[in-house]
Amino acid sequence: LKALGDSADYAIYTPGSNSGIPVNILSSFQSPDIDWEANSEMLRERISSTVTALLGLIGMGDVDPLRSREHILISNLLETAWINKQSLTLTELILQVQNPPMDRLGAFPMDSFFPEKERFELAILLNNFLASPSFQVWQQGQTLDIASILKSEKGKPRHSIFYIAHLSENERMFFVTLLFAAVETWMRSQRGTGALRALVYFDEIMGYLPPVANPASKTVMLRMLKQARAFGVGLILATQNPVDVDYKPFPTRAPG
Numbered sequence: 001l002k003a004l005g006d007s008a009d010y011a012i013y014t015p016g017s018n019s020g021i022p023v024n025i026l027s028s029f030q031s032p033d034i035d036w037e038a039n040s041e042m043l044r045e046r047i048s049s050t051v052t053a054l055l056g057l058i059g060m061g062d063v064d065p066l067r068s069r070e071h072i073l074i075s076n077l078l079e080t081a082w083i084n085k086q087s088l089t090l091t092e093l094i095l096q097v098q099n100p101p102m103d104r105l106g107a108f109p110m111d112s113f114f115p116e117k118e119r120f121e122l123a124i125l126l127n128n129f130l131a132s133p134s135f136q137v138w139q140q141g142q143t144l145d146i147a148s149i150l151k152s153e154k155g156k157p158r159h160s161i162f163y164i165a166h167l168s169e170n171e172r173m174f175f176v177t178l179l180f181a182a183v184e185t186w187m188r189s190q191r192g193t194g195a196l197r198a199l200v201y202f203d204e205i206m207g208y209l210p211p212v213a214n215p216a217s218k219t220v221m222l223r224m225l226k227q228a229r230a231f232g233v234g235l236i237l238a239t240q241n242p243v244d245v246d247y248k249p250f251p252t253r254a255p256g
Helices: 002-006 036-057 069-083 090-098 116-131 133-139 146-150 169-188 216-231
Strands: 009-013 158-162 198-202 233-237
Touching: 036 069, 036 169, 036 216, 069 090, 069 116, 090 116, 116 133, 146 158, 146 169, 169 198, 169 216, 216 233
Parallel strands: 009 158, 198 233
Antiparallel strands: none
């Protein structure tokens, strides 16, 4: 036990709280350090999951990415920035919601697709979250830089625990989606390997990978279940309610 304890550093992160190490989530809107052209499909899916989680955080849950004007607008703002290797702060994103840098979305002029008054209402909802005193702690502490979460500055392996029981349901979904999206982006920047490079363990998975609904976390988890092994990333998903988990992504073997 002592040898195990000495082999790694240990850190307990508490997003949205100063009880442990707080987590700065604003880096999640920064342009990923991977090539857009080679990873456009994955990055668009990451944007979609992130925007779904963000809208859920402000009370707009169960949005359809193909029908929601709010989802389409914010997704286009992030994609435009990332294609140009530009990072957006949450403040800049809110201001761009009010005054988008593009004149059209699809075939329609911006003001026909999403009138200015209604864009302002969305900007107000997002700004209420940004201006809330409780949000200030979300801007402090460790960023979602997976490389620094996995290893200390001296290169020692780090066992990182993210404790989220204190968060509301929407906040938990928001953070879990951002964390898995950050892990996926990091692993895509690694070379393929047959050795285990990192292990992601998620206790109490119920609600994040359901068999019927499609919460923001589900899409990125499905991708990782299919592809993470090739990058040396293992996943352990635990639950006391296996019937509440989508079984389709899990491989099965015939007896014998």
